[in-house]
Amino acid sequence: MIAINNLTFEIGSRALYDEANWHIKPGDKVGLIGANGTGKSTLLKLIVGDYAPTSGSISMAKDLKIGYLNQDLLSYHSDKSILHVAMEAFARQNQLHAEIEILLQKLETDYSDDILNKLSDRQMEFEALDGYNIEFRAHEILAGLGFSEDEQQRPLATFSGGWRMRVMLARILLQTPDILLLDEPTNHLDLPSIKWLETYLQGFEGAIVIVSHDRYFLDRIINKTVESRKGKLNLYAGNYTFYLEEKSLREEIQGNQFKNQQAKIKQEEKLIERFRAKASKAKMVQSRIKALDKMEKIDDVDDDNPVVNFSFKFSKPSGRHVVTIEHLSKSYPNLEILDDTDALIEKGDKIALIGANGKGKSTLLRIVADADDEFEGTSLKGHNVSQTFFAQHQLEALHLENSLIQELQAFAPKHTETELRSILGCFLFTGDDVFKKIKVLSGGEKSRVALAKALTADANFLVLDEPTNHLDMASVNILIQALQQYEGTLIVVSHDRYFLDNVANKIWFIEDKEIKEYPGTYEEYEIWNSKRDLKSEPKKEKKPKAEPKKEKPAPTDDVKQTIQKKNRELNVLEQLMNTQEAEVKALELELANEDIYSDAVKLQEYTRNYNSAKATFEKTQAQWEELAEEIMGLES
Known part of the structure; x- marks a missing residue:
């Protein structure tokens, strides 16, 4: 999906990233963590192209749809309602709606086939893009983020920065991108809205990269953790709690390796010092000196978790x-x-x-x-x-x-x-x-x-x-x-x-x-x-017993033949769907292959094939559902 290879990014003389690598795969839900100043927000800006790498590469398919939430969006200004701003996510649907309105006005005086055909085409595309439900979807997401019905009609400009950021988040979620890049998404949310967003992201089908200091939020969403540290990107195959446990284990192993190496170095230095003056041992001494120089040194573990070493002082205790x-x-x-x-x-x-x-x-x-x-x-x-x-x-x-x-x-x-x-x-x-x-x-x-x-x-x-x-x-x-x-x-x-x-x-x-x-x-x-x-949830009332159903008249021979014919067509579509679904899953596996997603040309080709196969499958699925409903209607 996105391949970061040997990324170096320098600010002045400081290398924020030094030959860092990371491959984001379809379906990944990643927490990008690290101390302040390690470049987490900068990395997101590099991915979306706001910054250019000093060296290395960030490759992805050209048609990859990215939703990017960052604090810069606070500068967005509009006097339109927040519902309207959120619905700006539906650019094509909005364009079609405007064109349909113009065509309907023309139709009042012009009944030509050209106008009717254009109107029919626009309406079909609008319906295919679920245009009649976009306002409902916008209402639903804004409500989840804490906006009442009345507030959704208020201009964006009348809200504070934190509430405006929620509107920007709603607009990004409505775009249903292939990957979400979220920089501190909970900063301006209260607890109910955070819980709603957790539920939404848990069901999100695309990839997600989250920069957040809220460890509960991360634990409930992510399945991988990437730590930005010392110019590198270190991957951990689990949520934030898993990262803490795994990092502790890695540091314990590194600490033991460091101690063992230091003991070995001291032993070799003593040996070298002991025999340095003896001519008969000169060759052995030089060999050991060279071996020490060539030895790849293991770093000691850095303590990233300082403890408090001050005490609170107050001169007098309070009363009860x-x-x-x-x-x-x-x-x-x-x-x-x-x-x-x-x-x-x-x-x-x-x-x-x-x-x-x-x-x-x-x-x-x-x-x-x-x-x-x-x-x-x-x-x-x-x-x-x-x-x-x-x-x-x-x-x-x-x-x-x-x-x-x-x-x-x-x-x-x-x-x-x-x-x-x-x-x-x-x-x-x-x-x-x-x-x-x-x-x-x-x-x-x-x-x-x-x-x-x-x-x-x-x-x-x-x-x-x-x-x-x-x-x-x-x-x-x-x-x-x-x-x-x-x-x-x-x-x-x-x-x-x-x-x-x-x-x-x-x-x-x-x-x-x-x-x-x-x-x-x-x-x-x-x-x-x-x-x-x-x-406190209201108990569902027992439904009154239904009156005995009247027996339906048996279907005629013509209707039976029609049902049989359509069932045969349904079976053909079902077999076709199974074949197409298997093809989509095979392409998904290929996209997860490192040889493919690390090669920009191959990635673009396979992504194009995957999108085409998925669209074909969804079209067949829609035909199957339409035919199934038609059969049920004939049988009822």
């Missing part, structure tokens, strides 16, 4: 009741969020606040953090509660002229410089990075600094809004370790289920305008909630 919420009501124009609800946050609680976007999570979090005072009822802090609040808007509180280390030292003077450098290292700021001015950082880098700053606060209560945004998997693991060690209280909003499952001991969700609580982990909550959903 951290936040008490009573008779809380909150509404916006035309939208009621909470109505006369109560809740309690106790010392030691680690609460995950979950739910769909628009249900009031961020609103409730701001009320808890004292960042919103326009509500009815009370939200009161308890004895000795000291709080820090992390949200994306906290970036504005950073002092732009400070270096990273200065910003943290001014905020957390009780921590040593070693501790502060350690926490900055956890969030990908190493070496001289800590002396950079905050004003030169990107938005994502500023977010990481703000999070590091929040974790060094003298606070026994943390309020965290989407803290895992802009973090890679290693940094998410660091944050998990940090919060597991934290002896205070916290409440967090996040759509990263792995993070929530490893941090939270209670789940809050808003239902019927009330704050509801589940006393357990996120995984336990999911099991409980799925059982609850099953119980």
Whole structure:
């Protein structure tokens, strides 16, 4: 499908990829992973042709249809409805629809055969392309991504960046490409939409390459993992959990090989040193020196999983009741969020606040953090509660002229410089990075600094809004370790289920305008909630007994003969279908042959043959279905 051979891509003097290889086969569902800065998004841009390789090649069939979701799509602007924007995926159907409308208008005054023939041709093609169902399909996918019927009629320009990205995702999915390249597709989705997308991608028949830091999402979709590391692409034949296990095994083997080789090298060096001065042993010594020089050295295993080596410090513990919420009501124009609800946050609680976007999570979090005072009822802090609040808007509180280390030292003077450098290292700021001015950082880098700053606060209560945004998997693991060690209280909003499952001991969700609580982990909550959903499904009413059917009149001899004739035709079509289906499967196997997909000319030829055979089979299948329905109609 796509063959990447000896790919080298340089940025300045740095080789992001150095003779990397990877073959993407039909049906592959791949997670492309790696630390930030290893070139994952760059590789997707290389595949679609936005960037050109320094050397090597990326080959694919010319008619390969690629659907590419990336953060650059946020710049797309339109004043048309999001339903219209999503339906732009159906370029040919839209063109045919416009032509049919024009022909129908002409037909009001011109009844010529030319107009009638053109109209008939356009309508047949429109129907063959399933044109009458495209609006329904667009509605269905937009609804799955969280858009209500009313919202689907609103202009794209009226939505925020995250919601616009969902529309772009819907448009790509509606194109039904041969391969989907998805760069952080869950970044702007809430939990219900992520689960919907998981289900959709599990049933997607084409190939998929996903760049994501959401390990639960990857585990539920991918069947292969490719790690971008040190300029190479390393393939693992399983999902993300399999990758972790397999990588650990590979590193254990590599570590043992390294130790054995180092022991052998030391033994040889001792031998050489011992006999270097003896003339009688000079030939043997030189032979061993040459052998050592030629030896292919095994690298030691790099530790890609740093651990937290700083501790949270707060000067005083809180009282038992951290936040008490009573008779809380909150509404916006035309939208009621909470109505006369109560809740309690106790010392030691680690609460995950979950739910769909628009249900009031961020609103409730701001009320808890004292960042919103326009509500009815009370939200009161308890004895000795000291709080820090992390949200994306906290970036504005950073002092732009400070270096990273200065910003943290001014905020957390009780921590040593070693501790502060350690926490900055956890969030990908190493070496001289800590002396950079905050004003030169990107938005994502500023977010990481703000999070590091929040974790060094003298606070026994943390309020965290989407803290895992802009973090890679290693940094998410660091944050998990940090919060597991934290002896205070916290409440967090996040759509990263792995993070929530490893941090939270209670789940809050808003239902019927009330704050509801589940006393357990996120995984336990999911099991409980799925059982609850099953119980709440309406039971199907028993159908009343049908009245005895009246006997049908026996078919006439003419009808019997017609049925027999059509059954013979059906058998012929069925045998033809079996032959054609076997041909399609044989061509699929050939496409998976490395000798073919690594040769651009052969790949193009075999892909063309495969597409032609598949189209022929589908046409025969349609004829068989039409004839079968006709026979059933005659028999009824």
